[in-house]
Amino acid sequence: MCLAVPGMVESIHEESGTRMGRVNFGGVVKDVCLAYLPDIAVGDYTIVHVGFAISKIDEASALATLQTFADLGLLEESLDELRGDEAGAGP
Amino acid sequence: MKHLTEYRDADTARRLAAEIGRIATRPWAIMEVCGGQTHSIIRNGVDQLLPPEVELIHGPGCPVCVTPLETIDRALAIAATPGVIFCSFGDMLRVPGSRENLFSVKGRGGDVRVVYSPLDAVKLAQAHPDREVVFLAIGFETTAPANAMAVKLAKQQGLRNFSMLVSHVLVPPAIEAIMRSPGNRVNAFLAAGHVCSVMGTWQYPPLAERFRVPIVVTGFEPLDLLEGIRRTVLQLEQGRHELENAYARVVTERGNEPARRVIAEVFAPVDRPWRGIGVIPASGWRLAGAYRDHDAEIRFAVSDITAVESPLCKAGEVLKGTLKPNQCPAFGKECTPRTPLGATMVSSEGACAAYYNAGRWSDSGAA
Numbered sequence: 001m002c003l004a005v006p007g008m009v010e011s012i013h014e015e016s017g018t019r020m021g022r023v024n025f026g027g028v029v030k031d032v033c034l035a036y037l038p039d040i041a042v043g044d045y046t047i048v049h050v051g052f053a054i055s056k057i058d059e060a061s062a063l064a065t066l067q068t069f070a071d072l073g074l075l076e077e078s079l080d081e082l083r084g085d086e087a088g089a090g091p
Numbered sequence: 092m093k094h095l096t097e098y099r100d101a102d103t104a105r106r107l108a109a110e111i112g113r114i115a116t117r118p119w120a121i122m123e124v125c126g127g128q129t130h131s132i133i134r135n136g137v138d139q140l141l142p143p144e145v146e147l148i149h150g151p152g153c154p155v156c157v158t159p160l161e162t163i164d165r166a167l168a169i170a171a172t173p174g175v176i177f178c179s180f181g182d183m184l185r186v187p188g189s190r191e192n193l194f195s196v197k198g199r200g201g202d203v204r205v206v207y208s209p210l211d212a213v214k215l216a217q218a219h220p221d222r223e224v225v226f227l228a229i230g231f232e233t234t235a236p237a238n239a240m241a242v243k244l245a246k247q248q249g250l251r252n253f254s255m256l257v258s259h260v261l262v263p264p265a266i267e268a269i270m271r272s273p274g275n276r277v278n279a280f281l282a283a284g285h286v287c288s289v290m291g292t293w294q295y296p297p298l299a300e301r302f303r304v305p306i307v308v309t310g311f312e313p314l315d316l317l318e319g320i321r322r323t324v325l326q327l328e329q330g331r332h333e334l335e336n337a338y339a340r341v342v343t344e345r346g347n348e349p350a351r352r353v354i355a356e357v358f359a360p361v362d363r364p365w366r367g368i369g370v371i372p373a374s375g376w377r378l379a380g381a382y383r384d385h386d387a388e389i390r391f392a393v394s395d396i397t398a399v400e401s402p403l404c405k406a407g408e409v410l411k412g413t414l415k416p417n418q419c420p421a422f423g424k425e426c427t428p429r430t431p432l433g434a435t436m437v438s439s440e441g442a443c444a445a446y447y448n449a450g451r452w453s454d455s456g457a458a
């Protein structure tokens with residue numbers, strides 16, 4: 001759960017007054033809360049913890065981290081978690 | 092098992108390891124605090140690249156592992172309450188309580204749901220105004236901004252049916268407890284990069300000074316880890332004890348200030364029992380007074396539930412770094428990831444599971 005997956009901000013919107021964004025993690029796109037990174041813009045990379053963007057990172061280190069996760073077999077695990085919630089938390 | 096030597100950065104890794112071997116003249120024990128780092132070290136065989144002088148001790152930084160048994164039992168009691176939708180991160184479902192786990196409550200018809208983010212639990216509370224939605228909020232400083240924001244939003248939106256069972260733990264008091272414990276062997280710490288991405292590094296220089304212990308903020312990729320280890324060994328050999336940041340691409344001195352503000356508003360410090368370790372003063376967060384209405388412990392009156400740990404499980408010693416997982420008599424026998432006796436065998440961040448999954452059967456370290 002402490003694993004933070006880097007992703008790229010594709011778009012930014014508001015949801016009940018909270019700053020949210022669509023973030024792309026190696027192909028899986030998720031809604032992520034951007035409230036803690038008021039300066040982040042579309043095209044920026046960020047590290048995401050349990051649905052919250054926590055710190056901005058540069059593209060090169062984001063891609064290196066994704067590669068490491070893939071090598072470790074962790075990316076699939078994390079992406080499954082990312083995908084899984086659509087089924088798990090549905091009404 | 093995949094070894095570091097197979098990676099494209101293998102050359103750099105070998106050079107870093109050789110450099111560590113060149114500077115290490117005496118035996119040193121370095122503790123990595125973060126469970127994600129333990130996972131990466133064992134999975135990549137980082138420890139096997141190191142010279143014999145340098146030993147890595149795995150710390151208590153797996154949030155699932157240190158969540159107290161009482162909290163699990165309280166979670167089970169709440170989850171079994173009719174009308175409750177109980178939400179948790181996935182890796183908590185198989186953590187053994189005194190008698191059962193969340194999976195078995197679910198199997199008996201309890202409405203237990205895995206969520207990816209605490210915001211998903213808030214959405215469930217919006218969608219089901221007639222149900223009580225409870226979120227099990229565990230973790231280190233890394234997950235705190237998410238959990239704090241979720242309860243803040245629930246309060247703002249007047250979601251009276253949303254509550255949290257909070258069991259947050261903090262890294263600096265754990266470092267202090269380890270340094271103060273009798274028989275401590277730790278000479279230096281790798282501080283958890285992602286915890287520091289939230290909190291910053293400012294909490295650590297006083298600890299480094301007081302206990303004369305080098306602390307290096309480190310990421311969790313193999314090269315990050317080797318660089319963190321190299322810097323701690325260099326400090327130890329030169330007799331320095333400072334805070335260094337070897338993860339500057341993510342971590343700043345002040346951390347994420349908007350996140351720290353929300354945490355300070357929503358949470359208050361509390362003495363917290365750590366599973367297998369015991370109570371550490373001011374080592375956790377609970378909900379602050381203004382958020383009492385959303386505190387599941389109060390709403391469901393479960394504070395009286397206490398619990399006793401299985402005598403077979405040696406997770407306390409594993410978490411303190413005095414026992415390697417494969418030295419536990421139950422390791423790989425009574426205790427496997429399918430039949431875990433302790434939480435350290437459940438989470439992929441737990442040291443026992445990391446050893447099991449990497450096939451580290453014997454103490455020699457050979458895989």
Ligand code: SF4
Nearest residue numbers: 405406419426433443
């Ligand atoms: S191997 Fe199992 S029983 Fe032994 S310490 Fe680890 S979790 Fe506990």
